[in-house]
Amino acid sequence: MEAAAQLGSADTAPIDAIDLRREFEDVEIAPVLAQLDRELVGLAPVKTRIREIASLLLVERIRQKMGLATTFPTLHMSFTGNPGTGKTTVALRMAGILHRLGFVRRGHVISVTRDDLVGQYIGHTAPKTKEVLKKAMGGVLFIDEAYYLYRPENERDYGQEAIEILLQIMEQQREDLVVILAGYGDRMEKFFQSNPGFRSRIGHHIDFPDYSSGELLTIAELMLEEQNYRFTPEARAAFERYIAVRRMQPLFSNARSIRNALDRIRLRQANRLVSRLDRVLTAAEVTSIEAADVLASRVFTRPEAVEMQP
Ligand SMILES: Nc1ncnc2c1ncn2[C@@H]1O[C@H](COP(=O)(O)OP(=O)(O)OP(=O)(O)O)[C@@H](O)[C@H]1O
Ligand SMILES: [Mg+2]
Structure with missing residues (x-):
């Protein structure tokens, strides 16, 4: 051979x-x-x-x-x-x-x-x-x-x-x-x-093995960094809470759920930015994920609901 x-x-x-x-x-x-x-x-x-x-x-x-x-x-x-x-x-x-x-x-x-x-x-x-x-x-x-x-x-x-x-x-x-x-x-x-x-x-x-909550948070920060985003300290704390709630829900899939959650968070961030058109955007704003972007997740508002994607 x-x-x-x-x-x-x-x-x-x-x-x-x-x-x-x-x-x-x-x-x-x-x-x-x-x-x-x-x-x-x-x-x-x-x-x-x-x-x-x-x-x-x-x-x-x-x-x-x-x-x-x-x-x-x-x-x-x-x-x-x-x-x-x-x-x-x-x-x-x-x-x-x-x-x-x-x-x-x-x-x-x-x-x-x-x-x-x-x-x-x-x-x-x-x-x-x-x-x-x-x-x-x-x-x-x-x-x-x-x-x-x-x-x-x-x-x-x-x-x-x-x-x-x-x-x-x-x-x-x-x-x-x-x-x-x-x-x-x-x-x-x-x-x-x-x-x-x-x-x-x-x-x-x-x-x-399954990831610990701490590892999931690190994975999230790594994924964000790769895409030139970062959590504000408040958003980071909110995402810690997100992980705690999400991992208890059905169809939780470790790092994949984190990737999907971040996709939706970026969507909300973009929506937030575009909702106020008449201003100058800074790079800091475009890269920054705020607590509100995380907290609007259905995981918090309807904890019994499974998000669209696992
Ligand atoms: N340890 C890790 N560090 C950083 N990112 C990770 C890690 N593990 C997985 N990921 C990311 O999570 C996502 C899912 O990982 P992957 O597809 O390898 O999982 P899997 O075990 O094959 O899942 P499935 O059983 O659903 O096929 C990928 O986007 C991957 O980059
Ligand atoms: Mg796989």
Whole structure:
């Protein structure tokens, strides 16, 4: 396989010592890990696991150069956690890391759900699944809510066909494709129980915890900063209250709910500014989110109502 060839081949002279630092610097993995730390709030256990995997793969790479490795490491993963906890975001980063370390040729991510793999009619599933796999080769195939592939209540469900193809490719093309199965913890657990073939092909299970209120506030401030906005101190306090109320409501989706809330807050800010046309606007005003922009949320006025978007 090409990925294996990149890692050193048997016909080069045996090497018995390698400068670890140089090897580490050569793959330029440190900046990627630092960026991950900087740009993703919280997720300490996830970041630790990613560092561990990166170390393992670096050592594996060195072992291969020394001609010591016998089997290609199992890189398929499962990401479990509630909505909006960063699974998709981390999958993208993971692909970059795998690519730098030479474990995937291209480092791209193809993100799919059941409907992208399973057809509606007999004979449609295998070509559909194979097409997706073809696109994903050399990179990462991210299957979101993977448990929807398995519908035991439907006796002749086409999902089963997709499962069988996936299992086969996960085994045979391990050196050219990394599959990440993602979904909510309890459902994934049931899925693995019913499909032990998947569990045995997964090398790394990573659990994504919910964010604390403090982390959600930091995420909000980071998102605002990226878009050149900031809370006034009063708005910040109001948003702290917003988080406390919102996280108790239905359909709360961690960082995703924060992103959606900020979109609506920006809308209200714009409305507030435009409601008084006859004046000169300063940059400070345009960048500033005020308490009123936050407090007009339906989360406060109708706490029982679910906002339009989770
Ligand atoms: N730790 C974090 N720091 C900063 N932003 C984050 C963090 N986690 C998630 N986000 C942001 O929150 C949004 C949702 O994250 P993401 O899509 O990765 O979550 P998910 O776990 O895949 O959710 P779902 O289960 O709903 O697909 C994205 O816009 C992402 O940039
Ligand atoms: Mg996602």
